Amino acid sequence: MPLSDDVLVDRLRDAGLRVTKPKLATLAVLEEARARHEHLPVAAVAERVRERIGTLSAQGAYDCLDALVESGLARRIEPAGQPTLYEARVRDNHHHLVCRGCGLVTDVDCTVGDALCLTPSATNGFVLDEAEVTFWGRCPSCAGSTEA
């Protein structure tokens, strides 16, 4: 069952964002997608938001998603070679598994735990804030074919 609007409204306010129909609907769409383990491109988010509130410009979709990412309510995923995807932000620092065949993105937990992955041997003076791990391979249905 989907989260009530009240909860989402509070979440937006707590994040310091204005509560607008587009942002509320965008957040709802991402939450719904999370329940289905989906990762959505901007166009798909915009489309689903339109189903809820009637209209939303492409630019509006970018603005909303940017704001949600900025405030920590959503996470941006940019797998090499395909358009940017978004998912509702969750606390666990899970990683992603991308199919080289069809581009399917799946969530996966890191065996060794976040702490280890976050610690490279030398940071070269960089101040790190995130360790991103992406696994590449072929999904079950693409593993058989020889398609690129």
Add this chain to the structure above:
Amino acid sequence: MPLSDDVLVDRLRDAGLRVTKPKLATLAVLEEARARHEHLPVAAVAERVRERIGTLSAQGAYDCLDALVESGLARRIEPAGQPTLYEARVRDNHHHLVCRGCGLVTDVDCTVGDALCLTPSATNGFVLDEAEVTFWGRCPSCAGSTEA
């Protein structure tokens, strides 16, 4: 000192590629960049190749780089939000550290070793061939400023 052309020619042949001036020069440029720990975008590769052999179309640069990557002589890096970068392929499976400020990409070794990083807890039926780790942060010169 740069590698001799003979060595690079052999490398191309061994990889099953035709030995053309553009490919030879492209490989030489990448090797030279590797010595300087540089990661080059397509445009920079094309420019440097032109300095060596006079001319190379943008398309030609893409073709050469794709061929080198395909045959394992080069590695493609696609940091989120910036154009594709290339580096001469090396055996060690090092990872990258990207500056959120200026986009500088630096090589870094993984503390825990490749084996661990390559083993997510569940592969969801995927056949994995690579684990890519990207560390995000701010380089020494960007760490001080508040710029995006």
Add this chain to the structure above:
DNA sequence: ACGACGAACTTGAATGGTTCAAGTTAGCCG
């Protein structure tokens, strides 16, 4: 409640890395 300020949205156009298509050139093998 009302009014005003500024953020958020809309529309429309531009940008730029990458790719597609068609034609020419040049490695490689017999």
Add this chain to the structure above:
DNA sequence: CGGCTAACTTGAACCATTCAAGTTCGTCGT
């Protein structure tokens, strides 16, 4: 040395994303 095919060139198209200017609508203070 000739022919086949991959490799390169030119020129145009693509499309996710961004920029710019104008309008709408949350929010906050009175």
